[in-house]
Amino acid sequence: MTNGHYICIVKRKIHREDILKAGLELMFHQGYNATGIKEITDSISIPKGSFYNHFESKEEFALELVKAYCNNGAKMYEARFLAPSVPPLKRFEGFFDTLIENYAEKMDYKLGCVMSNFSAEMSDVNENFRVLLDEEFNRCQSIMAQCLKEAQEDGSLDKDADANKLAGFILNGWHGALVRMKSTGNATPLETFRDLTMNKILA
Amino acid sequence: MTNGHYICIVKRKIHREDILKAGLELMFHQGYNATGIKEITDSISIPKGSFYNHFESKEEFALELVKAYCNNGAKMYEARFLAPSVPPLKRFEGFFDTLIENYAEKMDYKLGCVMSNFSAEMSDVNENFRVLLDEEFNRCQSIMAQCLKEAQEDGSLDKDADANKLAGFILNGWHGALVRMKSTGNATPLETFRDLTMNKILA
Numbered sequence: 001m002t003n004g005h006y007i008c009i010v011k012r013k014i015h016r017e018d019i020l021k022a023g024l025e026l027m028f029h030q031g032y033n034a035t036g037i038k039e040i041t042d043s044i045s046i047p048k049g050s051f052y053n054h055f056e057s058k059e060e061f062a063l064e065l066v067k068a069y070c071n072n073g074a075k076m077y078e079a080r081f082l083a084p085s086v087p088p089l090k091r092f093e094g095f096f097d098t099l100i101e102n103y104a105e106k107m108d109y110k111l112g113c114v115m116s117n118f119s120a121e122m123s124d125v126n127e128n129f130r131v132l133l134d135e136e137f138n139r140c141q142s143i144m145a146q147c148l149k150e151a152q153e154d155g156s157l158d159k160d161a162d163a164n165k166l167a168g169f170i171l172n173g174w175h176g177a178l179v180r181m182k183s184t185g186n187a188t189p190l191e192t193f194r195d196l197t198m199n200k201i202l203a
Numbered sequence: 204m205t206n207g208h209y210i211c212i213v214k215r216k217i218h219r220e221d222i223l224k225a226g227l228e229l230m231f232h233q234g235y236n237a238t239g240i241k242e243i244t245d246s247i248s249i250p251k252g253s254f255y256n257h258f259e260s261k262e263e264f265a266l267e268l269v270k271a272y273c274n275n276g277a278k279m280y281e282a283r284f285l286a287p288s289v290p291p292l293k294r295f296e297g298f299f300d301t302l303i304e305n306y307a308e309k310m311d312y313k314l315g316c317v318m319s320n321f322s323a324e325m326s327d328v329n330e331n332f333r334v335l336l337d338e339e340f341n342r343c344q345s346i347m348a349q350c351l352k353e354a355q356e357d358g359s360l361d362k363d364a365d366a367n368k369l370a371g372f373i374l375n376g377w378h379g380a381l382v383r384m385k386s387t388g389n390a391t392p393l394e395t396f397r398d399l400t401m402n403k404i405l406a
Binding site for chain 2: 029030031033034110111112116117119120121123124125130133134137165166168169171172173174175176177179180182183184185188189192193195196200201
């Protein structure tokens, strides 16, 4: 209390997670190079310096952001592709249908996936991103492959197929459909991918 | 001749094509946003101002660069997929084999394709790039579809298949394999794509 007035200082605590969330939103939409640290801190109305209390550099920050995104993605893959209550090949159909609906309703056929966006933009020029993305793509592929092996065990998929190779083909093709979707601006690439994968590859 | 000495002024003529070529090299590797105009002009030792004698803006420049790249690509697609001396489905095999060899020998499994790289980086944020890439992807898809229709006519491909849809699936899947290759740093995604496309999709 000074001169009969209360001086009230509210110091907002900036959480590491808030900066990561704001950065993800911007970098997912615009990419790594188009997004500046100041733009990120401005978007949540904090001084640029606060960023450096939590992260050493934009690169360290974005690697953590991609890692967190991929961890969430892997959890979703596990929930979808290792769901024991759904027949293995039906899990693929459920995955495609749910994601197509999400892109239609929530994302206006934009964004795609952080993994393919960053692979296209960053893997050639930054070995740290390349190695991280390689590991994370492999993690997704291995979850899909596990589901395909279950399909081989229950007889719904040809036992002679190479489950890991098949999973790679599907994972990469799905990402190709996402990259194309960003140019078509509609569901066609995703729907075509779902239909031919279910009817030709997993039939 | 002045004071017995010849003054020799060599004014190098800067061609529009030289700037485009230098820009393609940098933007193909680093992407649009990571590449500055000064970096492009520095790489061919010309003043930054020369750029603006030929192009109004970085955007106009990059749109022309992508268009030129795609025109070359379309010519290659036509030469490969509309080659009357090769059976239609064999043309796909030839296309995959040649490109896989190129990526191994000349590109160290980097770069990928300007079309998918720019689609991933630019289509969400710049409508001019999105529209151009959409048209160019459609152009490639339609050339592939024409080849598939020939295969249907000569009986090597199921007549009931939707050739345009099939072409979209193959084109997008190939781009997905290229994007994944940038992270694996090897030929696996391309080889997997070729093998499963030839044996499952086009069998």
